[in-house]
Amino acid sequence: MKIGLVRRGYSSTGGAEAYLRRLAKGLMAMDHVPVLIASHEWPEGDWPGEYVVRADGGSPMRFAHDVERAAARCDVVFSLERIFHCDVYRAGDGVHGAWLERRAKFEAPWRRWARALNRKHRELLRLEACVLSPERTRLVIANSRMVRDEIVERYGFPAGRIEIVPNGYDAPPVPEGLRERRRDELGISPGAFVALFAGSGWERKGLRHAIEAVRGLPEVTLLVAGRGDARGLDAANVRFVGARADLQPDFAAADVFVLPTIYDPFSNACLEALAAGLPVITTRANGFAEILTEGAHGTTVAPGDVGALRAALRDWMDGARRSEARAACRELAARYSVAENTTRTLAAITRAAAREEPPPCR
DSSP states (O other): OEEEEEEOSOOTTOHHHHHHHHHHHHHHHTTOEEEEEEOTTSOTTOOSSSEEEEOOOSSHHHHHHHHHHHHTTOSEEEESSOOSOEEEEEOTTOOHHHHHHHHHTTSOHHHHHHHHTOHHHHHHHHHHHHHTOTTTEEEEEESSHHHHHHHHHHHOOOGGGEEEOOOOOOOOOOOTTHHHHHHHHHTOOTTOEEEEEEOSOHHHHTHHHHHHHHHTOTTEEEEEESOSOOTTOOOTTEEEEEOOSOOHHHHHHOSEEEEOOSOBSSOHHHHHHHHTTOOEEEETTBGGGGGOOBTTTEEEEOTTOHHHHHHHHHHTTOHHHHHHHHHHHHHHHHTSOHHHHHHHHHHHHHHHHTOSSOOOOO
């Protein structure tokens, strides 16, 4: 079969791009033909398959219209993007309407009004309603129960046609002495307690709440890795290290990972931290939190609860507790491998391809 894999935009270090390349190789091993349907940002030569079809990525709606024409060449369409319809939709970005609602609780009313008038958000909401219609999509892949439940509640998509496939990650070996070298580069003493925050999109990921929490804990150093506007976010014990292609040295230098996100379907950075042996402090608005055992692998708090976040940091300052958690964290992360994720995704595509039409919504 010719199987179209749909992606708008491109990042050379993006997880979605690596995910599609792995799927393409898996499909070729099964004697299928992967066809990349992508906007013009995706560079020539960066695709393991033979066929690439370009679509106008100028806006979500223009891209969706172009995908309609390109998809006609394919037997099955697997999309990472909100489009008019497909065989399998991977809701890796979660539910846009749910994100807007959660975001509204933490911002001024005028920003909510401005967002309601924003064309991009209107287009995404319209396309989301299309692709999550049971009559338009055969199967949905969600990476957490949180996302599955939001889809069922908002769009009436049958829960039996939503498969939960958590993200996957394979931890690389840790070079000897990496922790000491990275701390030396940063000028951090060997015995200091270091919390790491990593990611872009600082508003959504709750960096402001992390900084408010450590302002009351002068004995904590917060490392912030990622790209964003740091104005108004500075504090004496906060270090901004910028966007980094390789976070392994920062994971090695840290004692805990903190991501007080307002909304995250399933944070890859949290899974990477877990694989590095770090307890994870995050919120219940992060689908990743579903795999944690409270107190054994980390701590979950309500979004925006700075007091609870500060208390969790204090709890994990206990070195003996962190040492006990390290092996448990790595063991849990090992269950969520790239191979497991790819195998389950390929199986879902195969099942969807076997259906003549989407079954009626019940």
